[in-house]
Amino acid sequence: MSNHLLSLLIWLPILGAVPVLLAGGQRPNAARWISLLVAVATFAASLALVHVYDPSTGTMQVGENLNWIASVGIHYSLAVDGISVALIALTSFTTILVIVGAWEVIAVRTHQYMAAMLVLEGLMVGVFCATDALLFYVFFEAMLIPMFIIIGIWGGPRRVYATLKFFIYTFFGSIFMLVGLIYLYSKAHTFDIATLAHLPLSMTEQSWLFFAFLLGFAIKVPMVPVHTWLPDAHVEAPTGGSVVLAAVMLKIGGYGFLRFSLPIVPDASEHFAPLVIVLSLIAVVYIGYVALAQEDMKKLVAYSSIAHMGFVTLGIFIAFMLVREHNNVQAAHLGMQGAMIQMISHGFISGAMFTCIGVLYDRMHTRQIKDYGGVINVMPWFGLFYVLFAMANSGLPGTSGFVGEFMVILAAFQANPWIALFAAFTLIIGAAYTLWMVKRVLWGEVTNHHVAEMKDINARETFVLAAFAAAVLLFGIWPQPLVHLMDASVGQLVQKLAYSKV
Amino acid sequence: MPTFNDFLILLPEAYLTVAACVILLMDAFLKGGQRVAIHWLSIIVLLVGAWLVIDGQPATAVSGFSGMFIRDPVAEILKVFSLLTTALMFIYSRGYLRDRNINEGEYYALTLFAVIGIMVLVSAGSLVTVYLGLELLTLSSYALVALNRDSKLSSEAAIKYFVLGALASGMLLYGMSMIYGATHSLDLATILHVQNVEWRNLMLFGVVFAIVGIGFKLGAAPFHMWIPDVYQGAPTAVTIFIGTAQKIAAFGMAYRLLDSGLGAYAHEWRMMLAVLAVLSLAIGNLLAIVQTNLKRLLAYSTISHMGFLLLGLVEANPAGYSAAMFYAISYALTSAAAFGIILAMSRAGFECEEIDDFKGLNQRSPWFAFLMMLVMFSLAGVPPLFGFFGKLLVLQSAIDAGFLWLAVVGAVFAIIGLYYYLRVVKVMYFDAPVEGTDVRAQPDMPLRFVLSLNALALLALGIAWGPLFAWCQRAFGITA
Numbered sequence: 001m002s003n004h005l006l007s008l009l010i011w012l013p014i015l016g017a018v019p020v021l022l023a024g025g026q027r028p029n030a031a032r033w034i035s036l037l038v039a040v041a042t043f044a045a046s047l048a049l050v051h052v053y054d055p056s057t058g059t060m061q062v063g064e065n066l067n068w069i070a071s072v073g074i075h076y077s078l079a080v081d082g083i084s085v086a087l088i089a090l091t092s093f094t095t096i097l098v099i100v101g102a103w104e105v106i107a108v109r110t111h112q113y114m115a116a117m118l119v120l121e122g123l124m125v126g127v128f129c130a131t132d133a134l135l136f137y138v139f140f141e142a143m144l145i146p147m148f149i150i151i152g153i154w155g156g157p158r159r160v161y162a163t164l165k166f167f168i169y170t171f172f173g174s175i176f177m178l179v180g181l182i183y184l185y186s187k188a189h190t191f192d193i194a195t196l197a198h199l200p201l202s203m204t205e206q207s208w209l210f211f212a213f214l215l216g217f218a219i220k221v222p223m224v225p226v227h228t229w230l231p232d233a234h235v236e237a238p239t240g241g242s243v244v245l246a247a248v249m250l251k252i253g254g255y256g257f258l259r260f261s262l263p264i265v266p267d268a269s270e271h272f273a274p275l276v277i278v279l280s281l282i283a284v285v286y287i288g289y290v291a292l293a294q295e296d297m298k299k300l301v302a303y304s305s306i307a308h309m310g311f312v313t314l315g316i317f318i319a320f321m322l323v324r325e326h327n328n329v330q331a332a333h334l335g336m337q338g339a340m341i342q343m344i345s346h347g348f349i350s351g352a353m354f355t356c357i358g359v360l361y362d363r364m365h366t367r368q369i370k371d372y373g374g375v376i377n378v379m380p381w382f383g384l385f386y387v388l389f390a391m392a393n394s395g396l397p398g399t400s401g402f403v404g405e406f407m408v409i410l411a412a413f414q415a416n417p418w419i420a421l422f423a424a425f426t427l428i429i430g431a432a433y434t435l436w437m438v439k440r441v442l443w444g445e446v447t448n449h450h451v452a453e454m455k456d457i458n459a460r461e462t463f464v465l466a467a468f469a470a471a472v473l474l475f476g477i478w479p480q481p482l483v484h485l486m487d488a489s490v491g492q493l494v495q496k497l498a499y500s501k502v
Numbered sequence: 503m504p505t506f507n508d509f510l511i512l513l514p515e516a517y518l519t520v521a522a523c524v525i526l527l528m529d530a531f532l533k534g535g536q537r538v539a540i541h542w543l544s545i546i547v548l549l550v551g552a553w554l555v556i557d558g559q560p561a562t563a564v565s566g567f568s569g570m571f572i573r574d575p576v577a578e579i580l581k582v583f584s585l586l587t588t589a590l591m592f593i594y595s596r597g598y599l600r601d602r603n604i605n606e607g608e609y610y611a612l613t614l615f616a617v618i619g620i621m622v623l624v625s626a627g628s629l630v631t632v633y634l635g636l637e638l639l640t641l642s643s644y645a646l647v648a649l650n651r652d653s654k655l656s657s658e659a660a661i662k663y664f665v666l667g668a669l670a671s672g673m674l675l676y677g678m679s680m681i682y683g684a685t686h687s688l689d690l691a692t693i694l695h696v697q698n699v700e701w702r703n704l705m706l707f708g709v710v711f712a713i714v715g716i717g718f719k720l721g722a723a724p725f726h727m728w729i730p731d732v733y734q735g736a737p738t739a740v741t742i743f744i745g746t747a748q749k750i751a752a753f754g755m756a757y758r759l760l761d762s763g764l765g766a767y768a769h770e771w772r773m774m775l776a777v778l779a780v781l782s783l784a785i786g787n788l789l790a791i792v793q794t795n796l797k798r799l800l801a802y803s804t805i806s807h808m809g810f811l812l813l814g815l816v817e818a819n820p821a822g823y824s825a826a827m828f829y830a831i832s833y834a835l836t837s838a839a840a841f842g843i844i845l846a847m848s849r850a851g852f853e854c855e856e857i858d859d860f861k862g863l864n865q866r867s868p869w870f871a872f873l874m875m876l877v878m879f880s881l882a883g884v885p886p887l888f889g890f891f892g893k894l895l896v897l898q899s900a901i902d903a904g905f906l907w908l909a910v911v912g913a914v915f916a917i918i919g920l921y922y923y924l925r926v927v928k929v930m931y932f933d934a935p936v937e938g939t940d941v942r943a944q945p946d947m948p949l950r951f952v953l954s955l956n957a958l959a960l961l962a963l964g965i966a967w968g969p970l971f972a973w974c975q976r977a978f979g980i981t982a
Contacts, residue, residue: 025868070968071968071971072971109864138885138886141885148924149931152931153932163928168920171916171917176910178894179897179906179910179913182894182898183901183906186898
């Protein structure tokens, strides 16, 4: 059983989508219940994975290896380390909440929506456990298809523009990565990531490959200046689409850096680390200011996502600087650890923020901040959750938002206090744009009769928000289990940083 | 003197020739309702032909008629897939032909003769056989394009096709005369092994003209002018033939001429093919963006796909040829499904070929919208569909051949190409159906069933493409 646990995690939701499509055409309720069942089963399987996984060594585990295309040497090989396990659990957790969140909200072609979500879940899990570069690429790209459909069918007024931009932008980045991977294959005659990590590469080769990977993953994260698809995609996507996009899909960019850039082109990564660090700081500071100016709530959270993901890339590449230039392995470990925790925590927080906005949107059909005001007077329970997530988004200690950012800033301080100073700006700007939004939406008098007619959250919405809240608080107050899960794997990654290929 | 063995080698072709004549006769004598027999018989004839090809396949390459006709594993694969895609096309076309009162008998007979042309072409061991097969194929095709006599568009397309095709044949023949002049031989194997060609420049001119002929047949830019008009003007039941079996044939012709005959000049023709590839990628993808007619869009998409196919050929070794052959097969199967869906949606008096006709298809025929989505993503090269792996292999060929820049160009144009394929998906899924229209698939069960299998095969072969590629590799002598 545990031998095929990863395959189960990938294929259960994908194949589970088939009965949803078949049964749900005329009976949306059947589609809802079957997809919930599949999602819960997948979540259970991911908990089993957490249980089976042995965090003490941090190596790749629970592996499977099948010869996929023998004549070319492409393998269907899967394995996970602590980081993958955490991300897989995040994925399956989010999917349940997205399906519950869409229960009545998605009224047209419900079965197709649910099926697309399940397929998306399976493919994302596949991305997190593929250890063959081509298999990774297949999942990485295939993932775009369901998301394209989700934004395009159930999205807002400019959905077609947004979804085309999303698809083409991402494809643009990844196809160059594919060329890079084929180049590596023609040298090593394998797509196995672990073997590629030991392939000697000259600095010129590494530099080209680094930019091929950077293009692919920076668009996914997204980093400045290739972030422009994200606000459009988020604003137009249905709530569930935004949640998955922010909570899981963006993490795939950060994850890609860890799996590809870091072990395969370490010297080029070190050489270009300052570039990535500067781009990350621009994301943190400049995009933070951009978020401040937004009048659309979803756009505001979308920009705040870019700023927060800046910490992920900062944490990963600051580790290079610390190991290679300062020989400070401990701080590098801290930075990398912080980046990983930031990924998971941002998954919960951004997912929760988008769910909150979805709740408001379902009632008012507007996302403009100016249309709201005094919501707390009519929706006190909702206000409770909204404030909690806003606090987490601005990095309040005691929430998971604080832990990762604080660790990254601490690590950055040991590399260069200036970097830490700029990174720490987020504590001010993040608080400013989030709390200002809360002020304008929640507090004050009820501004218009539409707001006055709003009903407080129902049991279903409460369940979704409470689940997110529990995760945010749990990992804020007691991050130890998460740290423990990933610690040894992060240690392994940090060791690889020092390994030079030239 | 030809021996009995020579004829044995030729068995599938001989059988098909007899069968085509029988079908022609049946067309003359059968009346009304009995004519449905011609349809099924033609399909059976093709399938039996494929069986004969596989069953009688000798273990190694054999040649007959003093080396003019070669039966080797490469020819076997190309023949099998030409016959199979033609059988698919017959199944898809029946309702279309009936609704338009096109003479079915002529359609089947002409197509069968064209298929015989393909089989001779891909088995060619001499310049004469290449020309013979090519002319049998193209002359039948000209007539097929003009089959819908009452349509002005169809006649115009046929004349364009004929004039440009004749020109290309002339060029090819001229090139062949130069090659003959330089090597004193028409036999491809002899040409390959002629040492110290006296008239090297003459030979190179011959190579150039051969490439013109091949470029025309493939529809690679700058010899693509006929493609859009012929694709659009020809009855869809014929366009599908040009888009599937003929592409496989064109690959076979390129392989026979360039590798079996002119392999010694690979260094020269590789560069020429690289130029053709870049032009085809650019022209095909950029012009496809502005098309509103789906058949025309697929025509420009063909041009770009031939650009990708050429990326495999530039490697000029067995690995590259097997990648290019795999690409040709993957393209033929995908394109068969694409035109199959257009055929399935068309009815009497209504050609479902404008992109706008597909608006909101997901609300009316979700299953066919899904199949078309698979086809579009396969054409665009999005994993896990079949088309992606074809692209992967040819890009790899280009990189292995040292044409890294060509692979990057291919990647850039793949992104541009993505846009227009996505536009079709967008129209089907995100737009509302046009009021007052009712675009639905024909209730023809064999068509629905086979078309579904065809499109699902794109997904299945995307997941399990190993055996097919291994078969292609073995044909070129690569053993894993």
